[in-house]
Amino acid sequence: MPARSSEPNTLRIIPLTGIPEVEPGADLAALLRAAAERASVSLADGVLVVCQKIVSKAEGRMVDLASIEPSEEAQRIAREDERDPRHVELVLSESARIVRRGHGVLICETHHGLVCANAGVDLSNSPGPEIAILLPKDCDASAAALRDALCQGEECRLGVVISDTFGRPWREGLVDYAIGSAGLAPIADLRGRPDLSGRELQVTATATVDQLAAAAGILMVKDAAIPAVWIEGLLPEGEGGVREMLRDPATDLFR
Amino acid sequence: MPARSSEPNTLRIIPLTGIPEVEPGADLAALLRAAAERASVSLADGVLVVCQKIVSKAEGRMVDLASIEPSEEAQRIAREDERDPRHVELVLSESARIVRRGHGVLICETHHGLVCANAGVDLSNSPGPEIAILLPKDCDASAAALRDALCQGEECRLGVVISDTFGRPWREGLVDYAIGSAGLAPIADLRGRPDLSGRELQVTATATVDQLAAAAGILMVKDAAIPAVWIEGLLPEGEGGVREMLRDPATDLFR
Numbered sequence: 399m400p401a402r403s404s405e406p407n408t409l410r411i412i413p414l415t416g417i418p419e420v421e422p423g424a425d426l427a428a429l430l431r432a433a434a435e436r437a438s439v440s441l442a443d444g445v446l447v448v449c450q451k452i453v454s455k456a457e458g459r460m461v462d463l464a465s466i467e468p469s470e471e472a473q474r475i476a477r478e479d480e481r482d483p484r485h486v487e488l489v490l491s492e493s494a495r496i497v498r499r500g501h502g503v504l505i506c507e508t509h510h511g512l513v514c515a516n517a518g519v520d521l522s523n524s525p526g527p528e529i530a531i532l533l534p535k536d537c538d539a540s541a542a543a544l545r546d547a548l549c550q551g552e553e554c555r556l557g558v559v560i561s562d563t564f565g566r567p568w569r570e571g572l573v574d575y576a577i578g579s580a581g582l583a584p585i586a587d588l589r590g591r592p593d594l595s596g597r598e599l600q601v602t603a604t605a606t607v608d609q610l611a612a613a614a615g616i617l618m619v620k621d622a623a624i625p626a627v628w629i630e631g632l633l634p635e636g637e638g639g640v641r642e643m644l645r646d647p648a649t650d651l652f653r
Numbered sequence: 654m655p656a657r658s659s660e661p662n663t664l665r666i667i668p669l670t671g672i673p674e675v676e677p678g679a680d681l682a683a684l685l686r687a688a689a690e691r692a693s694v695s696l697a698d699g700v701l702v703v704c705q706k707i708v709s710k711a712e713g714r715m716v717d718l719a720s721i722e723p724s725e726e727a728q729r730i731a732r733e734d735e736r737d738p739r740h741v742e743l744v745l746s747e748s749a750r751i752v753r754r755g756h757g758v759l760i761c762e763t764h765h766g767l768v769c770a771n772a773g774v775d776l777s778n779s780p781g782p783e784i785a786i787l788l789p790k791d792c793d794a795s796a797a798a799l800r801d802a803l804c805q806g807e808e809c810r811l812g813v814v815i816s817d818t819f820g821r822p823w824r825e826g827l828v829d830y831a832i833g834s835a836g837l838a839p840i841a842d843l844r845g846r847p848d849l850s851g852r853e854l855q856v857t858a859t860a861t862v863d864q865l866a867a868a869a870g871i872l873m874v875k876d877a878a879i880p881a882v883w884i885e886g887l888l889p890e891g892e893g894g895v896r897e898m899l900r901d902p903a904t905d906l907f908r
Contacts, residue, residue: 409666409871411886498906505906513823563859567822567907568768569830570898571840571860573867585826586874604818604874605826612828612867616664616887619841619859631666632871643825651753651760652822652907 409631412437413617413624419525420625422458427547430626437628441548444630445557447614450577451523451531452625453540453560459532460524461488475504485519488530492517510537511644512577514564534560537578538639545580557582557634561611561618567652574615576607576640583636584643607640664886667692668872668879674780675880677713682802685881692883696803699885700812702869705832706778706786707880708795708815714787715779716743730759740774743785747772765792766899767832769819789815792833793894800835812837812889816866816873822907829870831862831895838891839898862895 414433420426430448434441454460468476468483472490476483479502486504493506497513506517510533518533534540537560545558560578565571576584584607614627669688675681685703689696709715723731723738727745731738734757741759748761752768761772765788773788789795792815800813815833820826831839839862869882 407872408668409664409868411664411666411868413663500906501904503906566860568900568905569860569863570900571858571863573860573863575824603826604870605821605824605828606871608824608826608828609867609871612864613664613666613871615859616861616864616868617662645823645825649756650823651755651758 407631409613409629411613411617412439412628412630414439414626414628415624417452417623417625420452420455422455422460424456425547426452426456427544430544431548433626434628439628439630441556441628443555443633444628445559445582445610445632445634446548446626446628447559447561447610447618448544448626449618450518450533450537450560450562451520453534453537453544453578454531455525457534457540459534461530461532462526463488463528463530475499479504485516485521485530488519488532489516492519492532508533510577511641512537514562514575518562518577533562533577538580538641539578541578541639542580555581555633557607557610559607559610559614561614563615574611574618576605576611579607579638579640581637582606582634583638584640585638605643607643662886664868664884666868666872667694667883667885669694669881669883670879672707672878672880675707675710677710677715679711680802681707681711682799685799686803688881689883694883694885696811696883698810698888699883700814700837700865700887700889701803701881701883702814702816702865702873703799703881704873705773705788705792705815705817706775708789708792708799708833709786710780712789712795714789716785716787717781718743718783718785730754734759740771740776740785743774743787744771747774747787763788765832766896767792769817769830773817773832788817788832793835793896794833796833796894797835810836810888812865814862814865814869816869818870829866829873831860831866834862834893834895836892837861837889838893839895840893860898862898 417433463484466484468487472487473483476486494509495507498505507513508517524531541558541560558580559576561574562577563572564575585603586606587603618624672688718739721739723742727742728738731741750762753760762768763772779786796813796815813835814831816829817832818827819830841859841861873879
């Protein structure tokens with residue numbers, strides 16, 4: 399979990415702006431360092447939250463719908479749900495499993511184990527109306543690579559979280575989730591510590607990386623051209639990736 | 654949605670500390686004003702996030718387990734799950750419906766329509782080992798009353814969010830959610846706006862109050878005696894309560 403000094407800190411959530419349209423092969427670390435410099439921020443002793451879109455774009459995870467040959471299953475779903483069969487085909491190919499289908503929505507489990515609408519295949523904020531953006535192939539590896547590039551071989555206390563905007567059961571509205579992370583423990587496990595009255599806390603394991611993604615999401619509303627956010631006031635601690643926090647299907651009541 | 658000036662703001666998330674143990678009938682607004690003063694913060698033009706525990710305590714929503722006569726159903730569940738039947742009885746009485754049961758966990762829909770473990774009935778951070786704390790009776794009304802007391806009849810730009818820590822499907826770890834709110838729109842609806850490439854955004858409605866609760870949750874880890882947080886750098890806009898953002902059962906794929 400992020401360390402706090404004995405005096406609780408104020409967190410500062412600082413937008414990183416002015417990042418140009420990210421092309422495949424772009425040096426994302428360099429673009430982020432330049433944005434941080436403009437914001438007078440040094441990317442150390444804090445957490446960088448980067449939206450999935452620019453990571454995927456830099457990695458070239460874009461597909462022209464014109465290149466897609468939809469399968470029969472994709473065509474059937476597209477017909478029933480009045481969707482573009484080529485988009486549906488991409489969704490199916492990015493999915494390990496369809497979790498729910500209804501009201502024209504496909505909730506999918508991706509090959510990474512993330513559960514989200516359309517397996518994260520998205521046409522918004524893409525370079526063209528027919529260009530779909532896919533999630534990174536390995537989101538934790540993308541976060542780790544970005545972290546390495548930012549640390550430039552030096553020891554550095556830097557958490558990197560890649561975030562995406564997901565819907566949730568039971569509640570309207572989208573919230574930003576961590577889909578990849580590096581340089582900090584995804585979950586802060588407080589179990590076994592005493593609570594205020596000395597009783598042992600039973601089930602308090604906070605999903606730190608998701609709280610950080612959501613905090614960044616306050617600024618990263620989709621029309622604001624804020625694809626990254628710097629969070630300072632907490633020191634990242636521990637290690638691990640988002641993959642570790644995905645529930646074991648055997649103990650998940652919602653599979 | 655919270656307004657942003659044309660220059661995106663830095664958000665500041667400021668812990669409010671030194672709040673004494675809250676007794677039933679306590680003047681929570683006065684306690685929060687005093688804490689804000691100590692943090693050199695004026696509670697205007699921002700959002701106050703307050704954890705559910707101190708709201709429930711001030712409202713006297715506490716029950717001594719010794720006073721509970723468990724029903725047969727509660728006794729049966731308690732036997733099967735090796736739990737305290739009096740706690741289970743309280744959970745059932747606070748629930749409109751059991752959403753899932755398994756692995757010793759009861760996921761409930763509360764009478765407010767919130768979906769969470771144990772209908773929010775919690776024994777941690779309570780005044781004694783046998784004292785259970787219930788959610789406020791009407792969380793939006795509690796947020797509105799607190800807001801009114803803080804504004805003292807003046808016009809004031811103040812959002813109030815009451816947060817609680819919930820588990821989620823598919824992911825380990827808890828995240829803070831809004832359970833009540835006042836003085837701001839719970840959801841920022843961006844549908845119909847153009848995205849960066851001019852394409853109309855289809856489904857972008859951000860659950861602002863949940864993002865704010867999660868951001869506050871970074872500081873409000875359970876052992877830290879930070880029961881409230883002040884968020885500045887965004888102006889609350891709109892109105893409404895959390896109840897409005899609970900999904901219509903008819904369109905919820907997870908009911």
